[in-house]
Amino acid sequence: MKDFFLVFKRFVPPYKYNLASSIFYNILHAIFSGIAMLFAIPVLEVLFETTKEVHHLLPWELSKSIIQNNLYYYVTLIKLKYGVTVVMPFIGGLLLIATMFKVGFAYLASTQMIIIRNGVVRDIRKKIYNKLINLPLSFYSEERKGDVISRATGDVNEVESSIMSSIDMFFKNPILIITSVAFMLILSYQLTIFVFIMLPIAGWIIGKTGKALKHKSREGQQKMGVMLGIIEESLGGLRIIKAFNAETKMKDRFGFEAESYRRIMNKLQRRYALAHPMSEFLGTIVIVVLVWFGAYIIGNEESSLSGASFIAYIGIFYQIINPAKQFSTAYFNIQKGLAAMERIDKILLADNKITEKKNAESISNYTDKIEYRNITFSYNNEVDVLKNVSLTIPQGKTIALVGQSGSGKTTFVDLLPRFYDVQSGGIFIDGHNIKDIKLFDLRELMGNVNQEAILFNDTIYNNITFGVEHATEEEVIQAAKVANAHDFITATEDGYHTKIGDRGSKLSGGQRQRLSIARAILKNPPILILDEATSALDTESERLVQDALENLMKNRTSLVIAHRLSTVRNADMICVFNEGKIVETGTHDELIALNGIYNKLHSMQMS
Template sequence: MKDFIKVLQRFLPPYKGDTIMMFVYNLLGAIFGVFSLGAIVPVLDTFFNKSVDVAVLEKVPWELKTDVAVHNFNYYITVVKNNYGAEYTLFFIAAVALTMVFFKVLFTFLGSYHSVNIRNGVVRDLRLQIYNKMVSLPLPFFSAEKKGDIIARSTGDVQEVEISVMSSIDMIFKNPIMILVYLIGLLLISVQLTLFVFIMLPIAGYIIGLTGKTLKKSSRDGQNKMGDILSTIEESLSGLRIIKAFNAEEKMHVRFSEESNSYRRIMNSMMRRYVLAHPVSEFMGTLVMLTIMCYGGMLILNGTGNLTGSTFIAYLGMFYMIIAPAKAFSKAAYTIQKGLAAMDRIDQLLEAKSTITDKENAISVNEFGNSIHYKNVTFSYNGEKNVLKNVDLEIPKGKTVALVGQSGSGKTTFVDLLPRFYDINDGSISVDGVDIRDYKMKDLRNLMGNVNQESILFNDTIFNNIAFGVENATMDDVIAAAKIANAHDFISATENGYDTNIGDRGSKLSGGQRQRLSIARAVLKNPPIMILDEATSALDTESERLVQDALDKLMENRTSLVIAHRLSTVKNADLICVFHEGKIVERGKHDELIEKDGAYKKLYDMQLL
């Protein structure tokens, strides 16, 4: 229950107005519900001539007392009956009952109207929190997490919380009000019988609650398994070409079947317990109802407890009205357990601590002045083997530095440290003599542009992909950037030009076209520092020529770090650094390194062969 209260405390404060109005309307709805049932007692007594005496022929002054209200209601019914007859009185009773029910359903609707605002608002807020947290977390976090599991938390788990929050709102602001108001009505009719109800209900509630004790754990297991299933689906869609190429359809089918069967077993166990709630609560409700009927009947037959047949009928009607919200309590208890399990999984994401953050007094930086200096930099992923070992390199402004070497030698890690995608373990990286950890991260990254081997594009128009991250970009700006990137001609040849949607990850374009859009995006940002990570390695000769020409234009008058496997593309670099097992083993210009006849010369000769 504490966890449930904490969830409400987190999400309801922005909706105080709706919460208050929902409470007020539900209270009024319950009160009119009691009035509609309480009217049965004097109506039955008066209608069947059981209590027509001098008392009901005289009206008493109105006071906030039950006896006064009952007496005056008797009076009006008696007047109508004596003046117009029993048949007309029947229509009068029906009109009174209909009026009471009308106000009951009206206020109940208004209460639900405000609860809808809360429900949809809470779900929106939760999704926004998850998304904002997801994009704010550093890259190391996602190395240890499955994409499918994060998607499951953002969709299925949020849906579970939505259902849970809605049930909890009804449980807190509707059902207790109804039960309390109806219990007051029961006490006014018979204290002795109501005390008996107070003994029976907790016993029934305890028995109903026994079936839901392990539901939260089972629900968490099911949601974790759904994360595994979504991860498998995501991997299958991403790697569909490889699955088909290696005839691995059956292998993936077996893997997915195992995951699905495991999820089925978990959900069978949970849902059997869940569906048990209704029959158990119905059986216990019927048992309590029959027990009350027997006990109340004994009180009437024995002449104790001030009960009459008419009051007992009204009493049973009110008690029956309690059964529905009481059942809703038991059902909500199950649903809330599922929602709390989902909330636990969501909180694992929301409460994940970002290891890469700004310092308290971080410095703003708007321009790049002199140089970038890597000084004795050492780095490892998750405390494992060092990927970089005491690397030292100074990059003057306006120079192009090429990084070459075998795969896994540390080149990509080296450039990823500059925009603080990861933080170094030892040493320092400085821009203009200031450690990059002292700068505001957003300002630091504004100094840099990235073009990667894999063109990361979005399912949007060509215009929006080029203008991505640049505020208030005009069409003229985008066209100018596209021309520099050798992309304007193929863009103009598309059906809708710059308004053409390029599909998921740019699937409607060729590799060279996607890469030139990435370059155009970097050109439009116009950063002083450019990071190029094997931007031409996956292209054919013609596309490479176009992209390389665009890259040459992009690097003009900029400080560039270029990772290249094709050494022919970096012959003109101001400095070439050869990486091997996390260290720079050679550095110099192309001709100098060829003359040294070392690691670079071996790589160059291998490519020539």
């Protein structure tokens, strides 16, 4: 249970006042539960006509004998004056009042735990999402997207339905048990000692049964992550699956994982289903033995335990049985929830290597140059993708990066906004190492237009203003006009307030790309990164997008990755990458005259 209390310590402290209120109400609930059962003793004795007549009222004190004496005094008084038929409603009224307070305080305690439970689950969801947003891109290259989604959804639901639902039991049931034991000791210490011997034995048996539950639950959650991954891949690649007649292959793959998940869950749920019957059976054994032992005590001539008191004792003991049974169910639940929490912690406790220094510098613009100084970089400390690369980019110039796929171009530009950090060397803006600059300020200097236009399932207006606070409608329209997007936007049903579907699925490739360009124009960054922005477009769309890009690149420092060399002929400098190094630099004409790798690539495209 150590892991459970660690989870409690991490997430519950913000709700300490609600927790204190719940404990207070649970104490009152437990006290009135015991009082309600004690009021049942006179009722039983009246029914069985064993009520002692007491004719002297003693001064009130917090003492069992005095409280019992005075209670029987009033019972005797009413019995002698009005008869037995009136005594019953009198005692029954006291019982009802005690029960009303009992259930009322139970309700108040539950409302406080509801606040804690839902608040903690909300906090966990927010922490996961915030962490997912903050984690570097390298984290996602090592994780299956489906498994990440499974942890952020299914595992959080598991924590909610297991650990959080069990917190109420851990702060209500011990109070109820301790208070009930106190009342049991008042009635009969011999029977109570006997109970202390029997219950730990039952608890040990339940604990042995639930030992393997956590491991099986973790297996099931991992398998669910695999299935969600297959579903996500299938939806994203549905066109290819159909084009290659691979429906049967994918169905078989998913069916195999679903069957494996079924077998795991059968084992898990069979063991979980055993919790209630086992606790019920063990509780019945304890009751049977307790009744036998109670009958033995009552039969003893020296015993002070009456039949009515013994029945009340059994009633109070039943108030322990249910919490004890709930403890066994909670134990099984917590084992499942802890397995889910371990998977969630793989996200929450993941190391974010892209960190910001404590006294990081603020920067709002730059005026001179960007320098890559002897950069070396590899993914996961494997083969170097960039090898001792150096480059100076003057402010306001357009730099084209060309070369074969896998030569390091995209990695080169991804290092500038610190999507990844270099292993050696450094990148400098106006002489400031980018690791010394605030991350927000660094990325605020840059705008990105990628090969795949990344849009969101929202309106055109909100996609253009994404990441730009307080943009006016006039500024948005102007940005769309510069991006050659205004005409097609106004032709849609709701204009700028048209919803574009998942990833902009309602728009053509060229339209999506022009929206992403409009978004970059509205941001108005001094540094622009274009990664194959026109390579996936037809000729007409490419022309429109190319015109928009030329509008965007005016008076900005631009890093342009291109495979189509015709799109970068007019760049101020072209850098040719090969196997992680810059092997040629110059203008288009200079590189053609050099008759090297660039000329070879150009000749292949022209032919």
